[in-house]
Amino acid sequence: MDAVEQENSERQKKWLKDKKIGEGTYAVVYQGREAGTNRKIAIKKIKVGQFKDGLDMSAIREVKFLRELKHKNVIELLDVFSAKTNLNLVLEFLDSDLEMIIKDRSLVFLPSDIKSWVAMTFRGLEFCHRNWILHRDLKPNNLLIASDGHLKLADFGLAREYADPGYKMTHEVITRWYRPPELLYGAKYYGSAVDIWSVGCIFAELMLRIPYLPGGSDIDQLKTIFRALGSPTEEEWPGHTKLPNYVTVGQFPKPPLRDLFTAASADALNLLNKCLIYEPRKRITAKEALHHPYFFALPYPTHPSKLPKCSTKQDTPPLGEMDGNLNGKGRKRKLSSPDGKVRSIARKLDFGQVVAGSDG
Amino acid sequence: MATTRAGGWLQGRTVRKGGALSSTNATRSSTPQQVQSTSSTIYGGGVKDPSGRTAEFFVRQSMDDQCPVCKSDRYLNPKLRLLVSSCYHKMCESCIDRLFTLGPAPCPICNKTLRKLAFTPQTFEDLTVEKEVAVRRRIAKNFNKRREDFPDLRGFNDYLETVEEITFNLINEIDLPETEARIQKYKAENAALTELNVQREEAYVRALREQEDQERRERETRAFELQREEEEERLLRESDKRSIIDKLETSDKDALKVIAKAKAQALKRSTARNASNSTAQSSALLLRSRAAQSNIVPDVPHAPFNDEYHAYESMFSLKSTYNDFMSDAVRKDREGIMRAGGYMVEEAWERAIRCAVAGLDLSPLVGLDDGIPRLPGLDDSGDVVMASA
Numbered sequence: 001m002d003a004v005e006q007e008n009s010e011r012q013k014k015w016l017k018d019k020k021i022g023e024g025t026y027a028v029v030y031q032g033r034e035a036g037t038n039r040k041i042a043i044k045k046i047k048v049g050q051f052k053d054g055l056d057m058s059a060i061r062e063v064k065f066l067r068e069l070k071h072k073n074v075i076e077l078l079d080v081f082s083a084k085t086n087l088n089l090v091l092e093f094l095d096s097d098l099e100m101i102i103k104d105r106s107l108v109f110l111p112s113d114i115k116s117w118v119a120m121t122f123r124g125l126e127f128c129h130r131n132w133i134l135h136r137d138l139k140p141n142n143l144l145i146a147s148d149g150h151l152k153l154a155d156f157g158l159a160r161e162y163a164d165p166g167y168k169m170t171h172e173v174i175t176r177w178y179r180p181p182e183l184l185y186g187a188k189y190y191g192s193a194v195d196i197w198s199v200g201c202i203f204a205e206l207m208l209r210i211p212y213l214p215g216g217s218d219i220d221q222l223k224t225i226f227r228a229l230g231s232p233t234e235e236e237w238p239g240h241t242k243l244p245n246y247v248t249v250g251q252f253p254k255p256p257l258r259d260l261f262t263a264a265s266a267d268a269l270n271l272l273n274k275c276l277i278y279e280p281r282k283r284i285t286a287k288e289a290l291h292h293p294y295f296f297a298l299p300y301p302t303h304p305s306k307l308p309k310c311s312t313k314q315d316t317p318p319l320g321e322m323d324g325n326l327n328g329k330g331r332k333r334k335l336s337s338p339d340g341k342v343r344s345i346a347r348k349l350d351f352g353q354v355v356a357g358s359d360g
Numbered sequence: 361m362a363t364t365r366a367g368g369w370l371q372g373r374t375v376r377k378g379g380a381l382s383s384t385n386a387t388r389s390s391t392p393q394q395v396q397s398t399s400s401t402i403y404g405g406g407v408k409d410p411s412g413r414t415a416e417f418f419v420r421q422s423m424d425d426q427c428p429v430c431k432s433d434r435y436l437n438p439k440l441r442l443l444v445s446s447c448y449h450k451m452c453e454s455c456i457d458r459l460f461t462l463g464p465a466p467c468p469i470c471n472k473t474l475r476k477l478a479f480t481p482q483t484f485e486d487l488t489v490e491k492e493v494a495v496r497r498r499i500a501k502n503f504n505k506r507r508e509d510f511p512d513l514r515g516f517n518d519y520l521e522t523v524e525e526i527t528f529n530l531i532n533e534i535d536l537p538e539t540e541a542r543i544q545k546y547k548a549e550n551a552a553l554t555e556l557n558v559q560r561e562e563a564y565v566r567a568l569r570e571q572e573d574q575e576r577r578e579r580e581t582r583a584f585e586l587q588r589e590e591e592e593e594r595l596l597r598e599s600d601k602r603s604i605i606d607k608l609e610t611s612d613k614d615a616l617k618v619i620a621k622a623k624a625q626a627l628k629r630s631t632a633r634n635a636s637n638s639t640a641q642s643s644a645l646l647l648r649s650r651a652a653q654s655n656i657v658p659d660v661p662h663a664p665f666n667d668e669y670h671a672y673e674s675m676f677s678l679k680s681t682y683n684d685f686m687s688d689a690v691r692k693d694r695e696g697i698m699r700a701g702g703y704m705v706e707e708a709w710e711r712a713i714r715c716a717v718a719g720l721d722l723s724p725l726v727g728l729d730d731g732i733p734r735l736p737g738l739d740d741s742g743d744v745v746m747a748s749a
Contacts, residue, residue, distance in 0.1 A: 165708045182701045300660060
């Protein structure tokens with residue numbers, strides 16, 4: 001056993017798998033704990049064998065960037081080890097995501113809650129951007145919530161470095177509903193503004209409690225965006241008609257945001273508006289957003305520990321009482337005669353009385 | 361003669377307001393249910409409340425109802441309808457048509473000149489009440505000052521006193537020319553304020569009506585919701601019953617157990633539904649409890665960054681342009697494809713500069729011998745800590 005293998009097996013022993021909690025296309029996620037401290041962790045086992053070209057690209061990206069990023073609002077990669085032919089990522093365990101919270105109708109969001117979540121999202125994103133990393137898959141599903149309420153950016157499977165001199169990038173990134181128009185138009189040179197658009201959509205979704213721009217296809221996505229925000233003009237977004245996949249999807253007027261977000265404060269709408277500017281270079285940056293008056297205005301952002309959480313427990317009513325009631329009728333003995341055949345007929349015959357008696 | 365008849369009315373016989381009448385008076389089925397005008401003239405006026413609900417007064421059951429002028433009564437003319445003149449005398453529609461169609465003519469009772477259109481339907485049984493109401497309406501139209509319009513209560517009370525005096529004079533016809541002059545004087549002096557108060561009153565009425573509408577809509581939605589829920593519950597119960605029967609037929613488990621299980625399930629479902637209903641209803645309560653909770657852990661004001669990363673930006677400055685092949689590429693990109701996508705060559709420059717200067721300020725790595733490669737210049741959030749900080 002050489003030094004590398006020895007190191008690997010030592011690391012492997014540190015982490016214990018408990019149970020499977022999810023499965024994706026290229027990975028299985030297990031809940032586990034750290035051997036010494038019993039700290040809860042998640043182990044993401046990357047399936048290697050199925051891919052001809054070796055490791056899946058997203059696994060490489062995830063390891064590459066998460067090894068570098070350590071921030072309160074970014075998921076922490078604790079360790080990486082291999083077992084047999086699999087690659088295992090040890091991540092901190094986070095029990096819920098923002099999508100679950102948005103969909104939980106029993107939760108009520110205060111304006112300060114939304115402010116807190118958006119601020120944490122921007123903080124995590126600013127950290128990625130300052131390290132020249134684009135997340136490229138921001139959506140409520142990928143914003144995980146720790147047990148202490150902190151929000152963390154996760155799933156760096158589509159992340160990429162940016163601001164390198166002039167390499168083409170793919171436009172086939174970001175879940176459609178959160179994808180900015182420049183990517184829908186097939187832009188191959190873009191920047192951090194793509195993530196800001198996604199945050200804008202998430203911000204709107206937090207206020208509406210339903211996805212803000214749910215398009216059925218890529219073309220429909222453009223239509224949905226323009227219907228909500230008006231068609232871009234050449235002054236608003238110079239050069240967009242020259243983008244590779246430019247299509248015309250019809251002219252739509254620009255309705256005021258206030259019509260949809262009736263309860264939002266003026267500051268909130270201003271920030272939302274700046275996140276959803278068509279011209280990517282004019283779109284607010286994460287750093288600027290964190291200095292936006294919305295975050296400084298009252299009410300203060302909710303302290304993370306007080307943010308609404310999903311309740312996973314479900315109460316089941318006690319069954320004993322029902323059973324007791326029926327047994328009290330004193331028919332049980334009569335029904336349980338030893339002969340199976342007779343019993344089934346007898347039951348049918350007796351049934352009417354039971355129902356009549358218990359409903360009676 | 362006519363006055364004794366009218367006096368007879370005042371003696372408390374059963375009278376009804378036309379609008380509130382139900383069809384209980386089966387004694388004369390030929391009595392019209394609706395007041396019908398014998399002529400084509402539509403008489404306006406009378407007393408109406410803002411909602412228009414006040415109805416015309418007329419006597420239905422009384423056969424004694426008689427026109428003081430032509431003496432025709434309800435027996436002869438079932439459609440008899442008596443209207444009131446501006447001098448507060450009654451006569452039937454046919455008399456009005458006969459006497460006043462050719463223009464103004466004197467009242468057959470008091471000789472005051474009357475016009476056909478000045479006749480109004482009767483609202484009150486007692487004509488003195490009718491008169492008083494009409495006078496008060498007229499006065500209230502002009503004398504509509506409110507308490508707010510006076511600096512003190514004394515002034516307001518004096519004003520009310522004056523209004524009452526004028527009203528009394530008009531009703532009892534005391535010093536009529538002088539009273540009319542007073543009204544005219546007041547009108548001229550207070551035109552603007554009167555108009556303002558009229559508008560205020562209208563706005564109030566409108567708001568009231570809107571509120572009523574809103575409440576009615578809410579009631580309707582609630583009722584509909586309730587009905588829907590009940591229907592759902594009924595369907596569920598039926599399907600439960602059917603499924604019990606099916607199960608009892610097909611399975612050979614103990615009948616009581618099957619029923620008990622089904623019942624338990626139904627109970628579980630209904631409690632779950634109730635719970636979800638109550639959570640929806642108690643969202644306000646929840647908000648209140650959230651508000652109470654906020655005192656335990658105080659919310660802190662927003663701080664843009666929790667580290668000092670941007671502090672070292674003062675240690676370098678970016679130029680507006682660099683001699684770089686990428687800037688050429690962007691400049692040559694005449695169609696602006698790179699720019700339209702949001703690519704910024706400035707970011708590439710900034711990144712290069714930052715990479716060049718980052719860490720210049722850090723002390724050299726030490727302590728690699730503990731086996732864990734840990735950079736000394738990182739705080740717990742992993743951000744670079746400035747040596748100067």
